[in-house]
Amino acid sequence: DTEVTQTPKHLVMGMTNKKSLKCEQHMGHRAMYWYKQKAKKPPELMFVYSYEKLSINESVPSRFSPECPNSSLLNLHLHALQPEDSALYLCASSQKNRDEQFFGPGTRLTVL
Amino acid sequence: SQQGEEDPQALSIQEGENATMNCSYKTSINNLQWYRQNSGRGLVHLILIRSNEREKHSGRLRVTLDTSKKSSSLLITASRAADTASYFCATILFAGGTSYGKLTFGQGTILTVHP
Numbered sequence: 001d002t003e004v005t006q007t008p009k010h011l012v013m014g015m016t017n018k019k020s021l022k023c024e025q026h027m028g029h030r031a032m033y034w035y036k037q038k039a040k041k042p043p044e045l046m047f048v049y050s051y052e053k054l055s056i057n058e059s060v061p062s063r064f065s066p067e068c069p070n071s072s073l074l075n076l077h078l079h080a081l082q083p084e085d086s087a088l089y090l091c092a093s094s095q096k097n098r099d100e101q102f103f104g105p106g107t108r109l110t111v112l
Numbered sequence: 113s114q115q116g117e118e119d120p121q122a123l124s125i126q127e128g129e130n131a132t133m134n135c136s137y138k139t140s141i142n143n144l145q146w147y148r149q150n151s152g153r154g155l156v157h158l159i160l161i162r163s164n165e166r167e168k169h170s171g172r173l174r175v176t177l178d179t180s181k182k183s184s185s186l187l188i189t190a191s192r193a194a195d196t197a198s199y200f201c202a203t204i205l206f207a208g209g210t211s212y213g214k215l216t217f218g219q220g221t222i223l224t225v226h227p
Contacts, residue, residue, distance in 0.1 A: 004154070033215075042200055042217035043155065056214060088152055098206060098213060100145055103154035 004104035006091050012110045015081060021107050023074040023091030032074040033101065034066060035090040043090055049074060081111045118201060118218040126226050131188040133221040135201030136181075142206050142213060144177055146186050149198045149220075158186075158199075191225045198222050 004025045013019050023032065031050045035043035048056035049068040057066075063085075065077040074091055088108055092101040119134045135144070143162045147155040161168045161177045161184070168175045174187040188195055200220045204213040 037152075039152070042220055045214055045216070048214075058214070090154060092155075098142065098204065100157040100160050101155075101215065102157065103147075105154045106152075108152075 004091055004093055004102050006089075006104035006107050008107060009105070010108045010110075012112065013078065013081065014112050015083070017081075018077070018079045020078065021076040021089055021091075021109075023076075023093075023104055024072055025093040025102070026072055027093065027095075027102065028071075029093035029095050029102070030071060031094045031096055031099075032068065033092040033094075034064075034074070034076050035092065037088045037090055037106070039087075047076075078109075081109075083111050085109065086111045118199075118221045120221060121219070122222045122224070124224045124226065125191055127191060127193055129191055129225075131191050131195070131223055131225070133186045133199050133201075133223070135184045135186070135218050137184075137201075137203050137218075138182065139203075140205055141179075141203040143204055144175075144184050145202045145204070145215070146173075146175060146184075147200045147202060147217075149200065151197075155200065188223075191223075193225050193227045196223060196225050 007022045033048050034046040037043040045058050046060045047066045052068045063080050067075040088106045090106045091104045094101045117136050145160045146158040149155045159170050159175050161175050172189045177184045198220045201218045202215045204215045206213040
């Protein structure tokens with residue numbers, strides 16, 4: 001299995017909602033990532049987990065809370081988001097942090 | 113701020129022609145990678161070139177790296193309509209003494225290949 005899966009594909013939420021994005025990989029990769037991508041822009045790194053520990057947090061607001069329950073799963077918990085947080089959220093994984101990354105299809109998030 | 117700048121921002125060619133995209137970056141790197149993205153979907157890794165390599169090939173792709181000029185180029189030969197996508201270069205620099213690094217993407221080139 002060489003795939004990174006993300007659920008849901010689309011998510012619409014209000015500013016007072018709490019929701020979670022889920023990412024899963026079964027390639028035995030030990031590094032997992034969250035990126036945010038706005039329209040016509042490159043992906044921007046949010047978080048890096050290495051061996052299930054948070055190793056990089058790119059000064060992301062606390063309304064985004066990552067969680068890595070095990071080596072195959074990565075969650076992004078969302079709370080009290082703003083309309084400007086609407087974007088494509090991409091998950092990726094790699095064998096090690098220095099290697100090529102495998103991306104999921106993304107979750108298209110709209111915050112009303 | 114983004115590490116890489118890509119040139120051109122958009123490229124339109126006919127099927128069968130070659131497409132060349134350039135990427136420049138500002139700081140030292142450990143490796144440089146190229147990714148493709150179709151219509152706002154996930155990115156697909158194309159090729160990784162390490163800082164001590166100068167050229168790499170993969171199928172119809174050829175990547176060069178000039179660390180003295182802090183630049184890289186991606187050549188797609190004999191392009192096909194299916195190559196239509198956005199192409200991003202991304203650089204990584206490991207934090208000193210570790211294997212951790214931040215992959216930083218360039219602004220991307222939108223390639224359109226007309227049948």
